Amino acid sequence: MFDLKEIKGVIFDYGGTIDSNGTHWAEVLWDAYVSAEVPVTKEQFREAYVYTERFLAVNPVVEPHHNFNDLLKIKAGLQLQYLVENKMLTDVDKTESYSLAISNQCYTFAKDIIEKEKPILEQLRKRYPMVLVSNFYGNVQAVIEDFGLLKFFDEIIESAVVGVRKPDPAIFGLGVKALGLPARNIVVLGDSHSKDIVPATKNGCQTVWLKGKGWGDDEDGATADVIITDFMQLKDVFQLD
Known part of the structure; x- marks a missing residue:
């Protein structure tokens, strides 16, 4: 059950969430x-x-x-x-x-989408510490720096660097550790149910699923604490201005 009052920190996926608004x-x-x-x-x-x-x-x-x-x-x-x-x-x-x-x-x-989303990220950053967790190729820092996103995140946890890949819950465990908060006080935002929502839930985090155009590999009945279909709906989820 999503409880905004409990949220003290945020973990974002990168690769399908911030950069493509949920589209695979x-x-x-x-x-x-x-x-x-x-x-x-x-x-x-x-x-x-x-x-x-x-x-x-x-x-x-x-x-x-x-x-x-x-x-x-x-x-x-x-x-x-x-x-x-x-x-x-x-x-x-x-x-x-x-x-x-x-x-x-x-x-x-990707650049056009990210520019539209930055005001939301800026507001979230003022309110919460934020960590990025991504299955990537060892260059995610260069990628997000080029897009002007590096300033929003306290730490970057990248599969190619830490040696753990989603859907292994351990990579989200590293995100929880980086935030230094109880898992129940952390919300994970991702576009993949199997790679983001399921392992985040196993860590005890709250979840927001950005459900976009995927490859049709979601299990029947797949769900999350909150389901959105557009990144901009985070304004309502977090009650932003």
């Missing part, structure tokens, strides 16, 4: 593929997306200084390379232009 990044990327007129099916794209995420999880291609635009170019490049190598994409000469168009559209998408 695969969907954002696919929209960019469509806009760039890359001649592949969604299933082919999805296969390339999954391959790239798994590749990046075990290969240190992304460096700590890479911002989000850098990361998008790396991801798009790997996806397109996979599609070419597996003969799903034959326009080899266009891969560079495709990659640039995809990364630019996705970067602008």
